[in-house]
Amino acid sequence: MLAVAGRHGPLLLCVAMLLGFAAPALAEAARPLIGLGVFVFTFGAFLKVPVATLGVHAGSLRTALAVLLWSTIAVPLLTFAFIRLVPLPATLEQATLLFALAPASSSAVAVAAMLGLNPGLALLVSLAATLLSPLYLPPLAAALVDPALRIDPAALSMRLAVITVGAAALAWLFRRAAPSCVGARPAAITGVSVLGLLLVTLGAMAGVRADVLAAPGEVAASFASALLTILALQALGAIAFAFLGRQRSLTIGLITGNRSIALVLAAGAPFFAARPDIERYLALCVIATFLLPAVSSWVLALANRPRNAAPAGRALSSRPGWRSPVSHAGTLALGIALGTLSSVLVMYPQSRPGPAELAAIDRLGGHAVLQRSLGPSPAYEHALSEYARALELHREALGRLWGEGVFASEAVLTYARLAVLAEQRGDALTALARYAGAAYFCDEAAPIECLPDLLRTLAATAAAPAGSRQAE
Numbered sequence: 284m285l286a287v288a289g290r291h292g293p294l295l296l297c298v299a300m301l302l303g304f305a306a307p308a309l310a311e312a313a314r315p316l317i318g319l320g321v322f323v324f325t326f327g328a329f330l331k332v333p334v335a336t337l338g339v340h341a342g343s344l345r346t347a348l349a350v351l352l353w354s355t356i357a358v359p360l361l362t363f364a365f366i367r368l369v370p371l372p373a374t375l376e377q378a379t380l381l382f383a384l385a386p387a388s389s390s391a392v393a394v395a396a397m398l399g400l401n402p403g404l405a406l407l408v409s410l411a412a413t414l415l416s417p418l419y420l421p422p423l424a425a426a427l428v429d430p431a432l433r434i435d436p437a438a439l440s441m442r443l444a445v446i447t448v449g450a451a452a453l454a455w456l457f458r459r460a461a462p463s464c465v466g467a468r469p470a471a472i473t474g475v476s477v478l479g480l481l482l483v484t485l486g487a488m489a490g491v492r493a494d495v496l497a498a499p500g501e502v503a504a505s506f507a508s509a510l511l512t513i514l515a516l517q518a519l520g521a522i523a524f525a526f527l528g529r530q531r532s533l534t535i536g537l538i539t540g541n542r543s544i545a546l547v548l549a550a551g552a553p554f555f556a557a558r559p560d561i562e563r564y565l566a567l568c569v570i571a572t573f574l575l576p577a578v579s580s581w582v583l584a585l586a587n588r589p590r591n592a593a594p595a596g597r598a599l600s601s602r603p604g605w606r607s608p609v610s611h612a613g614t615l616a617l618g619i620a621l622g623t624l625s626s627v628l629v630m631y632p633q634s635r636p637g638p639a640e641l642a643a644i645d646r647l648g649g650h651a652v653l654q655r656s657l658g659p660s661p662a663y664e665h666a667l668s669e670y671a672r673a674l675e676l677h678r679e680a681l682g683r684l685w686g687e688g689v690f691a692s693e694a695v696l697t698y699a700r701l702a703v704l705a706e707q708r709g710d711a712l713t714a715l716a717r718y719a720g721a722a723y724f725c726d727e728a729a730p731i732e733c734l735p736d737l738l739r740t741l742a743a744t745a746a747a748p749a750g751s752r753q754a755e
Contacts (some may be wrong), residue, residue, distance in 0.1 A: 284427030292397040293577035300483045300570060301575075303488025305493075313486040313680030316369065319547055320482030322446050328392035328455030331469075332403045347407055350535055355412050355419060358516065358539060363427050364428075366683045372671070373712050379512055379563035380428045384420060385542035386412035390483070393476030394537060401534040402453060408538050413443055416546070432670060434550045443550065452519050483545065487569040494545040494563060509568040513575065516540040544569050553675035558721035559700065559722065576644070664704045671697045671720075691724040698724075 288295060293297065303310035362383035366376045387409040395402040420435040495502045520539030524532045544565050548555060556561040664742050681690050702717035 285471035285478070286468060288474035288481075290474075292393065292473065292480070293580045295477060296484055296573045297577050298596050299484040300488060300574065303485045303493050306519055307489070307492045310485055310488040310491070313482060314489040315486075317483050317486040318446075318481045318549075320486065321545055322479070323482065324393055324476040324479030325389045325450040326453055327472065327474075327479060328389045328402070328406050328409075329451045330457060330472045330475060331396055332406045346531075347404075347411075349409050350404070350487070350524070350538065351411050351415075353520070353535070354387045354408055354538055355415060358520075359423060359427065361519075362516075374558070374560045374716070375508060375564070377558075378509075378561045381424070381432075381547055381561065382509075382512060382542055382544065382568050383516070383579065384423055384427070385544055385547045386416040386420070386680055387538045388541050388543040388572075390476070390543075390572075391471060391538050391541040393480055394541065395534055396476070397475045397576055398533075398537070398579055399529055400537060404531060404534050405538055408535075408541075410447065413447055413546075416543075417443065420547075420550070429554070429576070431672065432551050432554045433672075439546075439550050444521060447672070449576040470539070471527060483569065484573045487573075490563075491566070491570070502563075504570060505564050506567045509564060510571040510574075513540040513568065513571055517575075540575075541572055544572075546641050556675045556678075556723065557671065558716055559707055559719050559723065560716065597613060632646050632728055659706060660707065664701065667697060667701055671701060694724040695721045 288506040303313070320462070359380065362380055366379060371379070387405075389406065389409045391409055392402045394400075395405040417436040417440045421436050424432045424434055487713070517536040517540035519536075521532045521536030524535045526532075548562065548565060555565075629719070665739070671694070674690070674697060678694075686695070698717050698721035702721065703715045705711075705714035705717055
């Protein structure tokens, strides 16, 4: 089964997309398992390319550093320069920048293996970019996209440690426990990563069918934009490094357009909860990324090209006289545990405020009340935005503390007030996004009818944020 998946990965990814569209319930069930899928394809990447052989695939340290700087720094800055020269809608600008800021994904390793490119180079660059992302992603996201996008470097590092280090350690143990299995079945090893990609693809399709039926034109435009963005970045990367030869330049192009979107969505969950259009665009980027291998395998005609050998890795994994104390069952059990932990960390960001955080939320609500009474509109809007972010960050805990209905009503009114303030300063796009944030909580806020006119009335006449009152 794994060998079949490894040989027919591009086709299976297309099948997963169709299945997720045809069976929305299945896609929704797979959505919480996206983190597990990320762990699985990362584990498969380390199985495919031993860490000890990464330098061989890169060619030279200078090449590896150049590709890393290109992927992590040059691509976001070039994207930023492009959107400053070419006017785009604000939502599309932010979404495109976030896509470019995301680190290179280890899913590129599986795609490179499927297309007969250089999976070792893809793993080296994606691994380095992912480990460095807590250093560059939070400041660049706040500076280039939106100051409201706050990413906690410590929390991001913890997720990455579990996924990357855990997957690498598990792959090392598996190679020790079953060296002959790893060395003799390259297609099956690729199939491990493909299974992870299938899970991520299926989960990314959650909600797509409903969006298509509700707004087919908007979804089609967003998907076309995502597809063009990925193709443009891939072409730019391949052209920029054409001097390295066809295989390496195409691999760098693949790395350039294959970004770790799930990581960005998890790290900035409160930001995206109030901006469903950006979240939808990034989800469509995931779908477009996994659709392209089927096209690339046909266009590039690489299916029959010999795969890169890794003699150093095979020698390491088949060292004579070494007996592993780790059984197959133990390795599998450890993998399931690490994968489950990865799923929890990626898809469910921490949301448990302690007494100090509850007091901070109370102060934010009181500050918003004060600014509404005494301060200018910009100060009130800023205070209200801070309060909304606190509500989003601790949604689950506050729902339990206040009650789901009370929390949802508070969130609806907070976003409605922000929408009214945006309308007053003539920012229609921000107002629309704020109303969308209010509508997101409407189903749980039973007493509130979420009609735009009524929301405006409520926002204008209701009391200011009641965080302190609700908490009591």
